[in-house]
Amino acid sequence: MRKRWWKESVVYQIYPRSFYDSNGDGIGDLRGIIAKLDYLQALGVDVVWLSPFYASPNVDNGYDVSDYCDILPEFGKMADWQHLRQEMRQRGMRMMIDLVANHTSDQHRWFIESRQATDNRWREYYIWRPPRDGREPNNWQSYFGGSAWQFDPTTAEYYLHLFSRQQPDLNWENAEVRKEIYRVMHWWLDQGVDGFRLDVINLISKEPGLPDAAVTVDGPYQFGGQHFQYGPRLLEFLAEMKREVLAGRDLITVGETPGITTEQARAITDEENGFLNMVFSFEHLGVDRNPRGVGKGKWQRKAWKLSELKQIISRWQDDLHERAWNSVYLSNHDLPRPVSRFGDDCRYRDESAKMLATLLHTLQGTPYIYQGEEIGMTNVRFPSINDYRDVDTLNFYRQFADDQRLDRDEIMAAIYDRSRDNARTPMQWDGSRHAGFATVTPWLAVNPNYPEINVQRALAEPNSILHYYRQLIRLRKANPVIVYGRYELLLADDEQIYAFTRTLGETRLLVVLNFCGAESEEMGASGDWRLPEAMRDGQLLIGNYPVDPAVDPRRCRLRPYEARVYRLG
Ligand code: NOJ
Numbered sequence: 001m002r003k004r005w006w007k008e009s010v011v012y013q014i015y016p017r018s019f020y021d022s023n024g025d026g027i028g029d030l031r032g033i034i035a036k037l038d039y040l041q042a043l044g045v046d047v048v049w050l051s052p053f054y055a056s057p058n059v060d061n062g063y064d065v066s067d068y069c070d071i072l073p074e075f076g077k078m079a080d081w082q083h084l085r086q087e088m089r090q091r092g093m094r095m096m097i098d099l100v101a102n103h104t105s106d107q108h109r110w111f112i113e114s115r116q117a118t119d120n121r122w123r124e125y126y127i128w129r130p131p132r133d134g135r136e137p138n139n140w141q142s143y144f145g146g147s148a149w150q151f152d153p154t155t156a157e158y159y160l161h162l163f164s165r166q167q168p169d170l171n172w173e174n175a176e177v178r179k180e181i182y183r184v185m186h187w188w189l190d191q192g193v194d195g196f197r198l199d200v201i202n203l204i205s206k207e208p209g210l211p212d213a214a215v216t217v218d219g220p221y222q223f224g225g226q227h228f229q230y231g232p233r234l235l236e237f238l239a240e241m242k243r244e245v246l247a248g249r250d251l252i253t254v255g256e257t258p259g260i261t262t263e264q265a266r267a268i269t270d271e272e273n274g275f276l277n278m279v280f281s282f283e284h285l286g287v288d289r290n291p292r293g294v295g296k297g298k299w300q301r302k303a304w305k306l307s308e309l310k311q312i313i314s315r316w317q318d319d320l321h322e323r324a325w326n327s328v329y330l331s332n333h334d335l336p337r338p339v340s341r342f343g344d345d346c347r348y349r350d351e352s353a354k355m356l357a358t359l360l361h362t363l364q365g366t367p368y369i370y371q372g373e374e375i376g377m378t379n380v381r382f383p384s385i386n387d388y389r390d391v392d393t394l395n396f397y398r399q400f401a402d403d404q405r406l407d408r409d410e411i412m413a414a415i416y417d418r419s420r421d422n423a424r425t426p427m428q429w430d431g432s433r434h435a436g437f438a439t440v441t442p443w444l445a446v447n448p449n450y451p452e453i454n455v456q457r458a459l460a461e462p463n464s465i466l467h468y469y470r471q472l473i474r475l476r477k478a479n480p481v482i483v484y485g486r487y488e489l490l491l492a493d494d495e496q497i498y499a500f501t502r503t504l505g506e507t508r509l510l511v512v513l514n515f516c517g518a519e520s521e522e523m524g525a526s527g528d529w530r531l532p533e534a535m536r537d538g539q540l541l542i543g544n545y546p547v548d549p550a551v552d553p554r555r556c557r558l559r560p561y562e563a564r565v566y567r568l569g
Contacts, residue, residue, distance in 0.1 A: 006252040009046035021438035030076035044473035059166040064105035094194035127160035141221035195252030202257040205231025238275035262319035269324040317487040328365035340379035351561035354544035358563035361472040379422040430456035490526035514558035538566030
């Protein structure tokens, strides 16, 4: 397996709107990021991924871009961006930016032109179709609910939008569109970015004819992923992008790729012939979703099994090993907070956040930390829907409250569980008003638990989650086996313990994690392994509980949410 800096790096995702407000308008900004770079450097971050900061009407907080080469005024000016770039360079950090190329904002110049007439130069930049029997051209559902088509009276045709109706999909079949996107990429490379996170990049090629989706749920609109999640020209477009932009540069690239298989991921990220360095796969984050539930399960939880989570993660670990590369992540700006989802955000918040962090940093792949995860920030429960800002959440509420398919309590319970605003509440810097994020009321309220959960406290407390993240990052840097070693799952069927080894040459690590809020049984054998012996003879490298060397190494029980990493031989 080839050595690469981006395999060895740790990436930190910043959602600029919620990170730090430097100018007192209640909205995070670029200067706010500059003010916190020392914090990120001390954490050990190598690469910062910035969520969109481009000109945008902000229907989807910047994922609706109206000018790819301009800065959102609320976030600052180009000079602030250049300053940020320079300050990052000085600290040896790289910058990865978000390339939103599947769609633009409906306020983008191209779309404003495109909608004017059926025969203008920009018409083919988007996907326009006449009505079918007086209705939408097909039955596809938008990821944000409702039809994926919007009727536009000016030309009496529909345009496709897989996300909100203010995010029309670009027509990648049109070579001009592709060139425009490559121009944007070159423009930012000239400004000095080190890589791209490519938003929903596997959706860019739609099946010709745009066939109806199979009917799987009640209602008029259906999930059409089979017709666009790995479309017929996807690899061809990525090959072209590689040729036109990426080839010959030492960049970090990660494609956001919902719904793809390991085989497809391998085609995209193959060591020899791939197009991107790695992808964000979503399969492991589907374990607690009911695929036939509301919004394709997005809004409906199901009981999940640790054995299933392990099986999914292990398949990705095994199938990509030595052939391709992957990212490792448990959270981002679209997902509930991991400690609330896979841990226990009350009694065992500290232990479970550290246990999950141990998993994140010891699997094979580049770890991505989402802002606030490193202090164990949790989901939020705002009393009213009026406290929420996320377009997806508001659409969901409207849709289900309006047709009374769910009652208000059920809707709010789903929102508490799943809303993207769980991850978007402002970063909790200290215990002062608005969590030290802003001096005025922020655009989205802070989580009321900020007096206990904040960076200032975490810095002052030697055993905090934050310091544990630092240790894990150091550990990963000091042990190439964590980056390059082969992964092997132990105790595959155990519903409480996640145990695996990582092996590189003579070096082997053993990772044991308790995913329950109860003490585990005495662990026994797994395959050729006798865990008691391994844990007795191994050297404990890190753990989230104090271990008494006189007693604990012999113990093969784990305390609630306990995590340990051993070096064996
Ligand atoms: C994925 C992004 O992560 C999400 O925030 C956004 O809403 C959609 N893509 C559409 O751009």
